[in-house]
Structure formats: structure tokens, C-alpha cells
Amino acid sequence: MKWNNYTSLVEKFRNQRVFDGCGISGYINLDKKRDNGEQIIDMLSILSERENGLGAGFAGYGIYPKYKEYYALHLLIDDEDSKENLIRYLGDFGNIIQSEPIPTKIPPNVNNPPITWRIFYEPKHKESISDDAQMVRLIMKLNDTFDGVFVISSGKNMGVFKGNGWSHEIADFYQIKDYKAYMWLAHSRFPTNTPGWWGGAHPFNLLGTSVVHNGEITSYGTNMRYLESFGYKCTLFTDTEVIAYLFDLLIRKQKIPIPITTIALAPPLFTTIENMEQKYQIALKNIRATYRSAMLNGPFSIVVGLNYPKPTLIGLSDRKKLRPLVAAISNDENSVFLSSEEASFKRLKLCEDYNFKRIWHPKSGTAIIAQVGKGLLRDGRESPFEKINLKVEGTIGG
Amino acid sequence: MSLSHNFPSYFHIKVDREICRKCKRCTNHCSYNALSFNGEQIVSDDSKCVSCQRCVAMCPSGAIRIEKNDSYLPPHGNYTQRIRNIIWSQSGNGGVLLSATGNDRPIRSIFDDLLLDACQVTNPSIDPLRETIETKVFFGRKPKKIVFSEDLEDPNNISLKTEFMPNFEIDSPIMIGHMSLGSISYNACMAIYQAAKKLNILAGSGEGGLHQDFYEYGPNIITEIASGRFGVDINYLQNAAGIEIKIGQGAKPGHGGHLPGEKVNSLISQTRMIPKGSDALSPYPHHDIYSIEDLAQLISALKEATRYTVPIGVKIAAVHNSAPIAVGIVRGGADFLTIDGFRGGTGAAPRIIRDHAGIPIELAIAAVDSRLREENLRDEVTLVAGGSIRYSADLIKAIALGADVGMCCMPVLIAMGCRVCQQCFRGLCSWGIATQQEYLVKRLDIDVARNRIINLFHSWNEELKEVLGAMGIDSVESLRSNRDRLRYIGPNPKIADILGVKHAGE
Numbered sequence: 001m002k003w004n005n006y007t008s009l010v011e012k013f014r015n016q017r018v019f020d021g022c023g024i025s026g027y028i029n030l031d032k033k034r035d036n037g038e039q040i041i042d043m044l045s046i047l048s049e050r051e052n053g054l055g056a057g058f059a060g061y062g063i064y065p066k067y068k069e070y071y072a073l074h075l076l077i078d079d080e081d082s083k084e085n086l087i088r089y090l091g092d093f094g095n096i097i098q099s100e101p102i103p104t105k106i107p108p109n110v111n112n113p114p115i116t117w118r119i120f121y122e123p124k125h126k127e128s129i130s131d132d133a134q135m136v137r138l139i140m141k142l143n144d145t146f147d148g149v150f151v152i153s154s155g156k157n158m159g160v161f162k163g164n165g166w167s168h169e170i171a172d173f174y175q176i177k178d179y180k181a182y183m184w185l186a187h188s189r190f191p192t193n194t195p196g197w198w199g200g201a202h203p204f205n206l207l208g209t210s211v212v213h214n215g216e217i218t219s220y221g222t223n224m225r226y227l228e229s230f231g232y233k234c235t236l237f238t239d240t241e242v243i244a245y246l247f248d249l250l251i252r253k254q255k256i257p258i259p260i261t262t263i264a265l266a267p268p269l270f271t272t273i274e275n276m277e278q279k280y281q282i283a284l285k286n287i288r289a290t291y292r293s294a295m296l297n298g299p300f301s302i303v304v305g306l307n308y309p310k311p312t313l314i315g316l317s318d319r320k321k322l323r324p325l326v327a328a329i330s331n332d333e334n335s336v337f338l339s340s341e342e343a344s345f346k347r348l349k350l351c352e353d354y355n356f357k358r359i360w361h362p363k364s365g366t367a368i369i370a371q372v373g374k375g376l377l378r379d380g381r382e383s384p385f386e387k388i389n390l391k392v393e394g395t396i397g398g
Numbered sequence: 399m400s401l402s403h404n405f406p407s408y409f410h411i412k413v414d415r416e417i418c419r420k421c422k423r424c425t426n427h428c429s430y431n432a433l434s435f436n437g438e439q440i441v442s443d444d445s446k447c448v449s450c451q452r453c454v455a456m457c458p459s460g461a462i463r464i465e466k467n468d469s470y471l472p473p474h475g476n477y478t479q480r481i482r483n484i485i486w487s488q489s490g491n492g493g494v495l496l497s498a499t500g501n502d503r504p505i506r507s508i509f510d511d512l513l514l515d516a517c518q519v520t521n522p523s524i525d526p527l528r529e530t531i532e533t534k535v536f537f538g539r540k541p542k543k544i545v546f547s548e549d550l551e552d553p554n555n556i557s558l559k560t561e562f563m564p565n566f567e568i569d570s571p572i573m574i575g576h577m578s579l580g581s582i583s584y585n586a587c588m589a590i591y592q593a594a595k596k597l598n599i600l601a602g603s604g605e606g607g608l609h610q611d612f613y614e615y616g617p618n619i620i621t622e623i624a625s626g627r628f629g630v631d632i633n634y635l636q637n638a639a640g641i642e643i644k645i646g647q648g649a650k651p652g653h654g655g656h657l658p659g660e661k662v663n664s665l666i667s668q669t670r671m672i673p674k675g676s677d678a679l680s681p682y683p684h685h686d687i688y689s690i691e692d693l694a695q696l697i698s699a700l701k702e703a704t705r706y707t708v709p710i711g712v713k714i715a716a717v718h719n720s721a722p723i724a725v726g727i728v729r730g731g732a733d734f735l736t737i738d739g740f741r742g743g744t745g746a747a748p749r750i751i752r753d754h755a756g757i758p759i760e761l762a763i764a765a766v767d768s769r770l771r772e773e774n775l776r777d778e779v780t781l782v783a784g785g786s787i788r789y790s791a792d793l794i795k796a797i798a799l800g801a802d803v804g805m806c807c808m809p810v811l812i813a814m815g816c817r818v819c820q821q822c823f824r825g826l827c828s829w830g831i832a833t834q835q836e837y838l839v840k841r842l843d844i845d846v847a848r849n850r851i852i853n854l855f856h857s858w859n860e861e862l863k864e865v866l867g868a869m870g871i872d873s874v875e876s877l878r879s880n881r882d883r884l885r886y887i888g889p890n891p892k893i894a895d896i897l898g899v900k901h902a903g904e
Binding site: 219220221222224226229230255257259269270282283286287288289290291292293296322371374377387388389390391392393 | 536543544545546550553567774777873875879880882
């Protein structure tokens with residue numbers, strides 16, 4: 001493992017985006033029961049054909065119940081000076097509740113590890129701007145302009161752990177199995193064109209939204225320019241960050257219901273839409289027209305974790321299903337699992353004696369949505385508005 | 399008799415007398431009187447030839463060839479023949495020179511300096527013959543966001559609250575630009591509108607009003623309100639898919655329309671509501687629009703007049719300051735915005751303006767798209783870009799730079815038979831396109847012309863799908879403003895900067 005270049009991508013690679021093939025996994029406990037990280041490590045590390053030791057990461061939701069009121073900033077820091085600068089800077093804009101190293105177990109062959117730090121933080125409350133909006137602005141600024149510091153996650157009661165290495169190494173380094181979470185996301189990488197860069201590993205996170213992604217977004221330029229209109233700064237030189245920001249924009253800022261958001265990102269074909277009932281046509285055509293720049297194109301499968309409006313796990317693949325995604329539900333129907341490959345579920349069966357009620361393949365461009373307290377809302381095999389009771393109240397001009 | 403200062407002709411008509419049958423067909427077809435029969439043989443007057451190629455096409459024995467006049471002036475790299483001709487012409491007639499078509503100066507095309515990306519390995523390309531690739535576009539204003547209300551108890555209860563503005567669905571991101579009845583013939587207009595209807599794309603009416611016969615094509619026509627207000631009445635407003643306020647035109651920024659009186663016959667006079675034979679010269683500015691707030695008023699007046707059922711837009715010429723002007727126009731309520739680059743066409747324009755005013759459309763698209771994004775207005779409007787979109791490659795690059803829809807005219811005229819002789823303002827078009835003379839107009843077969851336009855845009859759309867497929871994109875909206883998929887190979891990195899496009903190899 002090589003430990004340098006973790007807060008910013010080296011200069012000569014800045015014009016290149018990172019293209020990669022990956023393994024992704026995730027699961028949610030619908031009763032919010034917290035599990036330690038052993039299962040997610042098992043699910044991910046069995047997908048070893050999908051990684052080559054150049055990056056892996058985990059996101060756990062529910063890991064900091066003691067500080068659940070505060071934004072948990074997970075940071076990669078180059079050196080002590082940068083850390084001092086950061087702490088001074090953050091102090092000017094809010095209260096640092098707790099500032100401490102993220103515990104790591106440094107493998108013996110490493111001589112220059114990054115500083116992995118976490119800060120529980122509360123911005124000064126303002127009338128004019130919500131705490132969330134303040135935090136987004138702060139994180140964009142830190143990641144864009146603040147030298148030697150990189151925020152890898154910023155949600156409440158959650159955190160991202162990622163870096164350069166094989167998935168089992170990263171799990172080991174961060175001691176993932178010691179955290180307890182009700183929702184886990186995980187990712188391992190097979191980058192085709194990238195230097196080792198810690199910040200570039202997945203999951204990508206903004207506030208409560210985390211994304212792990214397998215694939216390549218061919219609409220990156222369109223999505224990036226759309227997001228920039230709304231003040232997002234795409235600084236990570238990778239297509240996955242646009243997915244995280246799109247979920248943040250649509251769900252947190254614009255309050256679009258989750259099933260509609262997934263339709264906007266991977267909409268049905270017009271030939272399908274035109275065979276639907278009038279009100280669905282109105283809705284779908286306007287969703288496609290309004291969010292034409294948010295649509296994700298190219299091969300992808302993603303697993304997304306949200307803690308807003310309710311803790312939710314989402315799985316989605318592209319409209320042509322050029323990347324794999326498999327889903328499973330536990331025998332007691334309390335947990336929903338997603339993975340690139342069924343091998344993850346088989347591994348759980350073997351190692352943890354886990355039994356699944358059902359294992360299935362979602363349809364292309366169709367979301368799986370599992371929400372705490374609501375269960376498996378959509379299993380990824382429905383038509384766009386199946387199960388949804390849609391009312392169209394606005395009138396249509398023209 | 400004084401010395402003739404006539405400049406040498408550009409062309410030489412060569413008639414092969416051995417195979418000429420002396421049928422005189424060429425003399426009938428030459429509307430510029432360059433060919434005649436002297437009782438013994440066909441004779442030519444090279445000075446009148448414009449190389450429209452009608453005689454060549456009509457000669458049954460293939461006996462005619464138009465050649466470049468080799469009797470050449472003493473060469474000079476700075477005072478080119480073009481410059482000397484301009485001086486001779488002006489010193490002879492003392493007037494402003496008229497011209498037609500678009501800027502003909504050999505200025506480097508930026509479109510030609512852009513290269514497209516394609517997929518390899520990590521992102522599979524898509525085969526458009528086997529899989530769906532979508533090219534539908536919504537023309538009109540969109541909300542910044544859609545408002546839903548969600549039942550917190552039952553997330554499956556969703557209400558859609560937004561009131562949507564009118565949008566027109568088109569099947570390809572293509573609009574046939576504004577060519578008025580007057581600048582082009584009735585038959586040419588009919589062919590264009592029929593093709594637009596069949597293709598379900600849009601066509602512009604130009605500022606010449608809308609002849610009653612064209613009302614049935616209204617659902618595919620964007621009518622134009624220009625400074626002359628020619629032909630504007632309630633039918634004109636209400637028989638349209640959208641209305642465009644024409645502030646400027648790429649070929650002649652700062653000028654209004656020019657229709658020489660020679661082209662104003664009774665048909666044109668009726669449709670434009672002006673006297674026969676009178677020059678139809680639109681005022682340079684709209685005299686009720688001296689600034690942006692006046693434009694906003696006209697936009698809302700038109701929205702009222704059409705009961706908010708169609709999108710109302712504004713067309714400007716691409717000039718140095720297009721980006722902030724565009725922002726003002728969008729804030730002023732325009733549902734779509736058309737920008738027309740300095741190479742855009744015209745039926746008649748002062749040559750000095752056509753050849754020297756405005757900026758390239760590529761730069762204007764990039765600047766306007768970026769500026770609208772900075773103001774977070776871009777996705778609400780439809781951005782139409784024209785001004786020398788010559789073929790599908792230009793269309794594709796225009797979209798990747800940031801346009802929703804590409805607008806073009808010349809390819810349509812060329813498809814119908816135009817040979818680009820650039821004499822449109824004379825009303826003598828031997829192909830029946832840019833003329834109003836009955837005997838010439840009849841030469842343009844509406845069905846043939848319509849089918850050729852349909853074929854042309856069908857092939858553009860297929861080529862667009864081929865490129866999208868190669869890029870691994872299955873819907874044209876994901877190409878829009880996707881500058882990441884373009885690379886620059888031209889000589890001037892500053893251009894790449896303005897375009898927001900990386901250099902090839904980066």
C-alpha cells in the first residue's frame with residue numbers, strides 16, 4: 001500500500017477522470033437494528049474479481065448514536081499544520097463538539113500514514129440559511145480550496161471510511177468490524193486509469209447521502225454543468241460525485257419523493273411513456289423535460305444510502321442494465337441486501353448461516369427502495385408508477 | 399465612350415459546340431440572361447453568369463460547363479480579386495453592396511476544429527440499429543423544479559403540484575430556420591412546412607406573415623414577429639406552435655429584414671399586408687423596444703394574446719455581448735432563446751454587415767450556455783442555435799456545446815436544389831427557390847423538394863444516433879452541454895478555453 005496523495009489528486013492527473021470497474025454492496029436493517037461490519041466486509045471482499053487493490057471504502061449509518069445531533073466530519077489530512085488550520089477555521093463558523101482521530105490499525109509495512117480524523121460539528125445557527133445549506137457550502141469550500149484537507153463524509157450519525165488498498169485491507173485499517181450500523185454501503189475498485197488517491201475511492205458522500213457506483217457516467221459533462229448551476233463544485237474528477245450531488249439536490253433541496261427522483265435519473269423510454277395513461281404521461285414527460293440534465297447516461301449500477309427524509313437504501317442500474325445489480329431479502333424480511341453479484345449473498349449464507357427469503361434481479365433502470373419503518377417499498381420490478389397513487393393537481397399549459 | 403471599369407467575370411461558360419443540339423433549352427432556363435441563341439449557335443455573356451448551374455443541369459447533351467475565368471488579374475495577396483471587385487463595384491454605382499447567403503469569407507470554422515469522443519472498454523457503445531436511442535426534445539420553458547407533495551405516512555401517495563408551461567415535443571433536435579415567404583417562394587415554403595410536419599420538427603415562418611394555405615402546418619411552425627410587423631394579425635399569432643420575436647439575425651446583426659420590391663408580387667403583398675412592388679425594409683430596431691423592459695412587455699403581450707398556450711421566444715444575432723443579453727431575455731420571460739451566428743444566412747443583406755459583423759455561433763453557444771448556468775437559468779429555457787449548421791456533425795457539436803436545438807436553412811435550400819450562387823436578393827433564382835416569378839417558382843416541384851428535405855433530416859437524425867451510440871449515450875439530452883465529450887484540435891487554445899473544451903490528448 002502506498003499512502004501518499006490522499007487529500008488531492010496529483011497535478012498531472014487532474015484533467016483525467018477516473019474510469020473504473022467495481023464491486024458494490026450494501027444492506028439495510030428495516031428495524032434500524034445495528035449490526036457490526038463483519039457482514040458487509042464478507043459481502044464485499046468475496047467480489048475480489050472486481051478489485052485490484054487500488055481503492056475500497058465503506059459507509060455506515062447509525063454508527064455515532066452518542067453524537068447523532070451533530071454533523072460527523074470524516075477527514076483525510078496531509079499533516080499536523082493543515083489539521084490545526086482546519087480546526088481554527090471550523091471554530092470560526094461553529095462549535096466543535098468533539099475532535100479526535102479515527103481509530104486505525106496501521107499495517108506494519110506502512111511508514112507514512114494519512115491523518116484520519118473526525119470532528120463532530122455544529123454550525124452557528126442562522127435565520128437566513130439552514131444548517132444543511134451552511135454545511136454544504138462549507139464542505140464545497142474546504143474540498144475546493146482548503147489545502148491539505150479533504151472531507152470524505154459529513155452526515156449526521158454516519159461516516160465514510162475509505163482509502164487506497166484492497167477491500168480487506170481498508171476494512172482492517174479502519175477496523176470496520178468494530179462499528180455498528182443499521183445500514184452499510186461498500187465498494188471495491190478496479191480503476192483503469194488512476195493514481196492512488198484516497199479521496200477518489202468510494203463511497204462518495206454529501207451530508208446524509210452516500211453513493212457507491214460501478215460504471216461510468218457518459219453524461220458526466222451534462223450532469224456536472226447542471227449541478228454547477230446550483231452551486232455544487234465537482235472537484236473530485238470522478239463521475240460518482242455527480243450522482244451523490246444529484247441525490248442531494250433532488251431529494252434534500254428540492255424535496256422530490258425518492259421514487260420520482262430515481263425516475264428522473266433513469267427515466268422510462270418515450271416509447272414506454274407514450275403507452276401509459278394520460279396523467280402518467282404528463283408526469284413523466286414533464287419529469288424528463290425538467291430534469292433532462294439530471295438524467296444519468298452510460299453504464300452504471302449504484303447503491304445509495306440516505307438518512308433524509310428517512311433512512312433509505314436505494315439500488316438503481318442504467319436503463320440498458322450494462323452493470324449488474326442483485327437484490328435479496330432476509331427470511332425475517334427485516335433486511336434488504338444489494339450487491340454486484342449473488343456471490344455476496346452466498347458468502348453470507350455460508351459464513352453467517354444467513355437465510356434469504358428471496359434473491360432477485362431488478363429490471364433495468366428501475367429502482368429498489370427500502371426504507372426504515374416502511375419496508376421494501378419497491379423491489380425494482382415494477383412499472384414506473386406501479387404501487388404509487390399519483391395525483392396530478394397542477395394544470396398543464398398548451 | 400469612356401473606358402469600361404467592369405471587373406472581369408468570375409466564370410466562363412463553355413459550350414461544347416460539337417455536341418450542342420441547339421435546342422435552346424439553356425437559354426430558356428437561364429434567368430440571368432447569360433445565354434442566348436444568335437441564330438446560329440448558343441452564345442454566352444460571361445459577365446452575367448452566376449454559376450447557378452441551371453443550364454448545366456438542363457442541357458440534354460451535357461454540352462455546358464461553367465469554368466472559373468482563367469483570364470486572371472495580376473496577383474496580389476492583399477488586394478485580392480474579391481477586394482478589387484468590391485472597389486470597382488462601389489466606384490461604379492456609389493451604393494451599399496447587397497449580398498445574400500451567409501458570410502463567404504474563408505474564416506476558419508470552429509466546428510471543424512472539434513473532435514468527438516467515443517467509448518472503449520469501460521463503457522460499452524450502443525448500437526442504434528439494435529437498441530433505442532432517443533432524440534426527442536421538449537421545446538419551451540421548464541420549471542426550475544417540480545413540486546410534489548408526499549404523504550409522510552404513506553410514501554406511495556404522491557401529488558404533483560406544478561403548473562407546467564406549454565412545451566412542444568419535437569422528434570429531432572432540429573429546427574428549419576426562418577425563411578420568409580418573399581425571400582423564398584411559395585413552393586419552397588410549402589415543401590419546408592410539409593417536411594417539418596412529416597418529420598415532426600419545427601420550421602420558422604420568417605417575418606413575411608403566414609399565407610392561409612400554410613395554416614394547416616401551423617402546429618409545426620414558429621411564427622416570427624420582426625420590427626416591420628409584416629403580416630402580423632391574430633391568425634398569424636394563433637396558428638403557430640410558438641412565436642419568436644426577432645431582434646437580430648446572424649447575417650446582419652443590427653439590421654432589419656430587407657425584401658427588395660422586385661420580389662413583392664401580389665401573393666407577397668397580400669401575405670405581408672404591404673403594397674405590391676414596394677421594398678419591405680424592416681426598421682433596424684423594434685421601435686417599441688429600446689431596452690430590455692420593453693422586450694419583456696412585448697413577450698407578455700404575446701403571451702396574453704395567445705392565452706399562454708404556446709412558447710414565446712426571442713432571436714438575437716450572436717454579438718460580442720450575447721451572454722448578458724441572453725440572461726436579460728430569459729429574465730424577461732422568454733421561453734426559448736435563439737442565437738444566430740455570424741455565418742447565418744440571409745436573402746438580402748448589406749455585404750459590409752454580412753461579412754464583418756457578429757461572432758461565430760460556437761463561441762456564442764458556449765458563452766450563453768455558461769452565463770445562463772451561472773445565473774441558474776439555463777435549464778428553464780430552450781436554447782436554439784443556428785448560423786451555419788451545415789451538416790449533422792455541426793448539429794452534434796452545437797448540442798454538445800450547449801444548444802437544445804440546432805437551426806439551419808442553407809442545407810434545406812441546398813437539398814431543394816440551391817447551388818449557393820448567392821444571388822437571392824435579385825429574385826431571379828433559376829431553381830425556383832429564392833424568387834417570386836411565376837415561371838421560375840413552377841420549376842420547384844413541391845413533392846420532390848419535400849421528400850429531399852425529409853431524407854436530409856432523416857439522415858441527420860440517424861447520424862446523431864450513430865454518434866450518441868458511439869459515445870454510449872442513449873438520449874440526446876445527455877449530450878446537451880456535455881463538453882466533456884468534445885476535444886479541440888485547432889491552432890488557438892484560447893478558443894478551447896472559451897468553449898470550455900479540453901485540447902485533444904488532455
